[in-house]
Amino acid sequence: MRPDYKDAKRPVNERVADLLARMTPEEKFAQMHAYWLVLSADGDHRERSDMSDEFAGVSEQVALAERLKIGVGQITRPLGTHIVEAKTGVRAANRLQKMLVEETRLGIPALFHEECLVGLLCKDATLFPSSLNYGSTWDPELVERAARQIGQEARSTGCRQGLAPVLDVSRDVRWGRTEETFGEDPWLVGVMACAYVQGLQGEKRDVLATLKHYVGHSFSEGARNHAPVHLGFCELNDTFLLPFEMAVKRANAGSVMPAYHDIDNQPGHSDSYLLTTILREQWGVDGIIVADYGGVSLLHQHHGVSHDAAQSAALAFNAGLDVELPKDDCARHLAMAVERRLITMTKVDEIVTRILTEKFRLGLFEQPYTDESAIDLQSEETRKVARDIATSSMTLLENNGILPLQGKPRVAVIGPTADDPLALLSGYSFPVHLIISDMADSAAQVTTPLAALRHYLGDDHVDYAKGCHIIETRLAGAPVFPGDSSGRPMQSSPVSTDQRLIPEAVAVARRNDVVVVCVGDLAGLFQSGTVGEGSDTDSLTLPGVQQQLLEALVATGKPVVVVMTGGRPYNLQGLEDNVAGLLMAWAPGQEGGWAIADVLTGRAEPQGRLVVSVPKSAGAMPYYYNHKLKSGGTPFAFHFGSRYPFGYGKGWTEFACEGITLLGPDVPVEGEVVLQVVVRNRGERRGSEVVQLYVHDKVASMVRPVKELKAFQRVTLDPGACATLTFYVPVDMLNFTRRDGKRVVEPGEFDLMVGNSSANIWASTTVNVVGTLQIMPINWQMVSRCVVNCE
Incomplete structure (x- = not known):
């Protein structure tokens, strides 16, 4: 009789429960890690090995063929690991998938992931501009279009999880990974991240976007790679967690990746407060949390918070991790960890339930293979979007x-x-x-x-x-x-x-x-x-x-x-x-x-x-x-x-502000600020400007920044023409984090500043927020909007 988990008509939770009940502990452990392989169309797959093995602490393992017989959770970068034509690479991936589906006891397919930050990372894929370019457009809709095309290239090659976008907020441009960020403003990073996630995942979320590097990675000591991060929770929440919160709550991101560093002596890969309390219990993340490459091994190799690989695996998985990437350096010791009572099978079942749930949601059991004839790289539309972003x-x-x-x-x-x-x-x-x-x-x-x-x-x-x-x-x-x-x-x-x-x-x-x-x-x-x-x-x-x-x-x-x-x-x-x-x-x-x-x-x-x-x-x-x-x-x-400064840039023409009007000087704490700005193109050429709205909390119970971006709008005008921009900013967006970890809005006066950069402020006014202190609900309002009327 056909098992329930193979019946696509049954609810996902029933299929997961049925499959989980049939699995041995070894088959469960296998779902909690990936293999990083150089795949071959003839089935002669081999493990990738290079200088990064020293970084991850790799040692000899049992023969690959024997380990594959019990299955695997993910395959790391099947097309992005080496130089291979896309069709050949897909054929090799299909060969491996066929073995997993048809030759293992339970036939659980693997999930293939690739890097997708600046396009699909594989031979002949479209090479998109950097995240700094994405951010510099100040155009979330264009970023969403780009991510949609990247997602299409990924799907066509069998990739179902993209390790992007990067939500690190730039603080120090000496840091080498600055190029991977959307910029230095946390709210703008969140806006761009939401656009990217929505584009990559699509309406069906049939490719998982992976938010990284969770969290604070860009504020490392001396701007050095992997270095410790010195932050209290208030600043961590207001600056570095904000984009992740936006992408989870507004864009339903399917995956999150913790970072390599430690914050106040706590490594990210073993931080249960960040990985479980915040991500799952407070924000409601329902996807999978995957390790950064080698991040679990670093718990004993570099951080020194565990004695060995078994303990590192237990620390990470107990904290909230679901899948070790890129290999099984620590996950292969899970049986030992269970035997030593470092982790329970109840916790393992909880994790494997999430992994299997995502595989069923993605449709891998019904469509495990990729159509070699449908690979879609370098299409005219994709190249056009890449050029639009660049320009x-x-x-x-x-x-x-x-x-x-x-x-x-x-x-x-x-x-x-x-x-x-x-x-x-x-x-x-x-x-x-x-x-x-x-x-x-x-x-x-x-x-x-x-x-x-x-x-x-x-x-x-x-x-x-x-x-x-x-x-x-x-x-x-x-x-x-x-x-x-x-x-x-x-x-x-x-x-x-x-x-x-x-x-x-x-x-x-x-x-x-x-x-x-x-x-x-x-x-x-x-x-x-x-x-x-x-x-x-x-x-x-x-x-x-x-x-x-x-x-x-x-x-x-x-x-x-x-x-x-x-x-x-x-x-x-x-x-x-x-x-x-x-x-x-x-x-x-x-x-x-x-x-x-x-x-x-x-x-x-x-x-x-x-x-x-x-x-x-x-x-x-x-x-x-x-x-x-x-x-x-x-x-x-x-x-x-x-x-x-931030927000600065010249065009072929000059814009000026000809008026600023606050529609209501007193705004209730549960309301929204409405501000009208009249701008005119005073040059001799048609052109555009990004009008930016900044806010400063004049008196607060905690120290606040000199200004914070809360809205922006590009406007394009003919010479001499003007437009009225009406900004609507929810008062919720004026919040900050208290010492007890709660986001609050305090009543009081806020400066509103409009300009074409953070330094060049055209005009300003003051709004008075009235009422009682508000603690933000789970789904507080995170975005502003603007209506443009051209005269």
């Missing part, structure tokens, strides 16, 4: 009037990033991610700025010189795990100090009308680049000798337009006052060259606005616009602050 994120910081370039001037295109496809990509894009494994893949789908400018201006109008190197040879770095290098040699920096190419670049600049110099970063994990995971910095000076190159080019007297790409902002050491233009392009992906050229030549407007401040110097770090009054020091520190 909309171009952020113009300086312009002396030279931009957009008129006609077809003779242009010298110079710089180490001008014709390097990898320079336009993030660390979690497929070609860059391979470097850490000493593999290389073609990035032929990438259009560089040089190629795009040659296309638009003609080969005879464009000269090129590299000018200098950033890293001459892209190889895997030599990270030392953990951070202590005692008794172990550290690799010297791979960044080039060779200045021999600069004279040629100067000669090329002198024989042309305009110089476009492309500088910035190279993404690469664990010191294989200058930015990215494990590639942190101690300086905000451009890596290598790029500053010397810039100085030599500016000294020619030719107008110099700087195009900066990469995963963090850098200072030009005072040259900002001498360059003709400065365009921040971040890591704009495969269509980035077109986006850069479109803005330089005036085919597109620079619509991006900064989502991370550009600090005056590394000495200002950590710096973010929503700091507290005393952050600047007493007396005020001259090195503190930002030349280009």
Whole structure:
């Protein structure tokens, strides 16, 4: 007779209960981890092994074929682990799935996950711009469109869980993973995260988005990878937990991934308060919590809070973890943990119930295989969205009037990033991610700025010189795990100090009308680049000798337009006052060259606005616009602050505020603030502006930031035209966290500030919130809205 769990007509909970009752302890343990395999279409699968094994603490294991007979919860990155054509990779994954479904005792399918942050991480998938580009668009609908296309590529290859988005709130741009963030404002990060999750998961939630890195990972000590985080709960909740809360409650995110660090001596992977009390009991997360790669092993390998792998497994799973990724380094000791009474089978059953529930919800039992003929990578629509994101994120910081370039001037295109496809990509894009494994893949789908400018201006109008190197040879770095290098040699920096190419670049600049110099970063994990995971910095000076190159080019007297790409902002050491233009392009992906050229030549407007401040110097770090009054020091520190603040960006025209009206000076504590703003395009070209609304709590029972973003709206107007923007901000959004952990809104006065950046405030007014103190309910109002009426 057919078992109940195979009957698709039965409710999911009945199917789960029936299957769970049939499982042996070993079969249950197998669902609580993944295998990281190099799959083969002929079934000769093997385990991946490289330098990261040292990081995770791997040892010899029983033969893979024997372990697969009892099943497995997930397969780690079947297409993203090595260079394989998508169709071949899907065929190999289907072969493994067929074995699990048809040749194991219970036929439980595996769930395949991949990285999806900047597009599906596999060969030939669309290479999307970075999260900083997503944020810089200030366009949640566009971000949702991008994530929808990424989700489509993922589904077509059999991926049912994407390890994205990143909800870390940038606090210190020296941190290598800044490129993975949406920016430094927690509410904006939450808005963008919700859009991304909704797009990736779709209405059916048939691909699980994974919120990471939970939580506070970006406020690490010294902005160093994995370093401890020093935070009290109030700031943790208001700044770092807020985006996760929004994405769980508003977007129904299907998965969460804890982070590597510890907060106040408690590692994230064993923090029951964060993983269970908050996520499940307070917020109602109903999906699965998965480990960051090797994070469970770090409990004994690095943090020293357990004696061995069995105890680490028990700590993590008791705290709230469901699945160990990427392998079974600790989960394979669960039988021992049960025997030692470190974890109970009741807890194991609770966890496996959640895992099986998600597999049934995803339809894996009914459709375990992927159609090899339906793989959908690099579609016209997907490439278009990638280009739209790239173009909309171009952020113009300086312009002396030279931009957009008129006609077809003779242009010298110079710089180490001008014709390097990898320079336009993030660390979690497929070609860059391979470097850490000493593999290389073609990035032929990438259009560089040089190629795009040659296309638009003609080969005879464009000269090129590299000018200098950033890293001459892209190889895997030599990270030392953990951070202590005692008794172990550290690799010297791979960044080039060779200045021999600069004279040629100067000669090329002198024989042309305009110089476009492309500088910035190279993404690469664990010191294989200058930015990215494990590639942190101690300086905000451009890596290598790029500053010397810039100085030599500016000294020619030719107008110099700087195009900066990469995963963090850098200072030009005072040259900002001498360059003709400065365009921040971040890591704009495969269509980035077109986006850069479109803005330089005036085919597109620079619509991006900064989502991370550009600090005056590394000495200002950590710096973010929503700091507290005393952050600047007493007396005020001259090195503190930002030349280009959060929200800043120039366009082709100028907007101005012509009126601000508060509709009701007194607002009940359970109501909403309504503010009308009249803006006009005072320039001679059609253009757009992002109107931003900030709030400051004038007197509160706890210290509050100098200002906080609570609403924004892009408005596009013809020359001379004006529009009335009506903002509706729920008073709920004026809350903060008390020492007892509760979010509250206190009655009192709040400054409302409207401008086109956090520093350039056009007008302000004050609203008085009246009533009694309010404790926020579970589903408090987290978003504002704006209605635009153009005259």
